Amino acid sequence: MAPIDSDDSTTAGQGAEPRAGRRRAARYVVPVAVMGVAAATIGLVPALADSGDPDLPEVTAQQLIEKIARSDVQQLSGTVRISTDLGLPDLGGLESGLMSGMSGGPGAGGGDDEGSSADPSAKLTELVTGTHTLRVAADGPDRQKLSLLEDAAEYSLIHDGKDVWGYDSKSNEVYHSTTQDGAERPAEKAPATPKDFTEQALKAVDDTTSVTVDGTAQVAGRDAYRLVIKPRQSGSTVGAISVAVDAKTGMPLKFTLTPSGGGAAVVDAGFTRVSFSKPDASTFDFTPPKGAKVTEGDEMPETPERKQKPKSDGGLAEELGGLKVVGEGWNAIAAFDTGGQGLPTASAGGDLGGFLGSFGDQVKGDFGSGTVFKTRLVNALITDDGKVYAGAVTKDALVKAAEAAK
Structure with a gap:
């Protein structure tokens, strides 16, 4: 056809x-x-x-x-x-x-x-x-x-x-x-x-x-x-x-x-x-x-998510520690800082840290180290110091974005 x-x-x-x-x-x-x-x-x-x-x-x-x-x-x-x-x-x-x-x-x-x-x-x-x-x-x-x-x-x-x-x-x-x-x-x-x-x-x-x-x-x-x-x-x-x-x-x-x-x-x-x-x-x-x-x-119970209101000057970007979109076109990546809250480590998070980490790929670079969580569409890199990079891009693209941010 x-x-x-x-x-x-x-x-x-x-x-x-x-x-x-x-x-x-x-x-x-x-x-x-x-x-x-x-x-x-x-x-x-x-x-x-x-x-x-x-x-x-x-x-x-x-x-x-x-x-x-x-x-x-x-x-x-x-x-x-x-x-x-x-x-x-x-x-x-x-x-x-x-x-x-x-x-x-x-x-x-x-x-x-x-x-x-x-x-x-x-x-x-x-x-x-x-x-x-x-x-x-x-x-x-x-x-x-x-x-x-x-x-x-x-x-x-x-x-x-x-x-x-x-x-x-x-x-x-x-x-x-x-x-x-x-x-x-x-x-x-x-x-x-x-x-x-x-x-x-x-x-x-x-x-x-x-x-x-x-x-x-x-x-x-x-x-x-x-x-x-x-x-x-x-x-x-x-x-x-x-x-x-x-x-x-x-x-x-x-x-x-x-x-x-x-x-x-x-x-x-x-x-x-x-x-x-x-x-x-x-x-x-x-x-x-x-x-x-x-x-x-x-009457629904109040949770942090339900209490959140858009900020007057930053909206979602302010709530997520300055959400930025880096890259161009379909390779655009959303990046934000959680304020140092990375995944729990084995010492800090016990079994939880190991459980979450088992579903991701461990990566290292000039940015430090982190974990990439993958689906068939959206992937996300969470660094150990709490920075997040996510988008409909490959694992390599996420690592490069983290490297470029250093």
């Missing part, structure tokens, strides 16, 4: 050019968003395999990007299959506990104050590994529903007007907040659909990126163009991003991120069924079931 735009590429220079700083920051956000959710969320799944190559009018990559930008689908319902293969070690569920603890959800406080199992900031972290099936529905900006289907159970997140409800049928627990409360909880807006992932990926497009249209496909019974995004630079762990774009509406129907190291996709999210008709109004109705434990968002 020959590409429609064979060797021609589109860059951000052909459209509105975002500021350099925002481009570099966006490139760090893309893999982190994927890793933190969802990163959210995907191994090619047979049910998502493209079928047929529909005959569609030729378009350029720039025209297809503009079509995505103009897409304004307000009403839809469907099923999304989402798989994530970051190559994380099997910690027997420990990784989910760690991530939910970071977000202030269950496991963050322990005991009776550990929060609600229906809190979206904790529940949606389950999308970080494995394959999941989601049912999604939307009727304008004020009514959305996402249901995570599990074995003999279901988790639903419903936004209806000012109310945000989370319901975990397994534990019969309910989480409730208003949109004002929910606006401060970014995990509730974690990427879960092809459109969410595509919006993040397009923020990373600049002159270090090749963007082409590589033929057509059919996804969930709909004709689509295939947009392919690739880093021009070596050293990135991102191999390519492929987006199936609905030919009629411009909405992304499938998102696939493959690593430069080869193998199955790191993230693969796509509709297996989709309709752009108005969902029934009852789809968004929710009343807490009888006997359910209801937790209000403003």
Whole structure:
């Protein structure tokens, strides 16, 4: 299947050019968003395999990007299959506990104050590994529903007007907040659909990126163009991003991120069924079931993460000890100083230090020594003196960044 735009590429220079700083920051956000959710969320799944190559009018990559930008689908319902293969070690569920603890959800406080199992900031972290099936529905900006289907159970997140409800049928627990409360909880807006992932990926497009249209496909019974995004630079762990774009509406129907190291996709999210008709109004109705434990968002236990507020002049950068983005393009690396808090050593951290270190590679250089923790997409170097370097780059790139900082 020959590409429609064979060797021609589109860059951000052909459209509105975002500021350099925002481009570099966006490139760090893309893999982190994927890793933190969802990163959210995907191994090619047979049910998502493209079928047929529909005959569609030729378009350029720039025209297809503009079509995505103009897409304004307000009403839809469907099923999304989402798989994530970051190559994380099997910690027997420990990784989910760690991530939910970071977000202030269950496991963050322990005991009776550990929060609600229906809190979206904790529940949606389950999308970080494995394959999941989601049912999604939307009727304008004020009514959305996402249901995570599990074995003999279901988790639903419903936004209806000012109310945000989370319901975990397994534990019969309910989480409730208003949109004002929910606006401060970014995990509730974690990427879960092809459109969410595509919006993040397009923020990373600049002159270090090749963007082409590589033929057509059919996804969930709909004709689509295939947009392919690739880093021009070596050293990135991102191999390519492929987006199936609905030919009629411009909405992304499938998102696939493959690593430069080869193998199955790191993230693969796509509709297996989709309709752009108005969902029934009852789809968004929710009343807490009888006997359910209801937790209000403003009653959640206070944790350091929930107490944090953006600083007036530094925001996230100030909170993380002066977050800096070093390097260019897809080789950008986020660097910050934890203030000397490196990994526990054998003497200081006992078994914990050895346990954490066993999942990483020990490295040494002019910067000192440290540990590199690797996934198939995002890698991070934590030096013994508490400096952190992270990005969708290789281990060698992280070590070089630490060397250059000395």
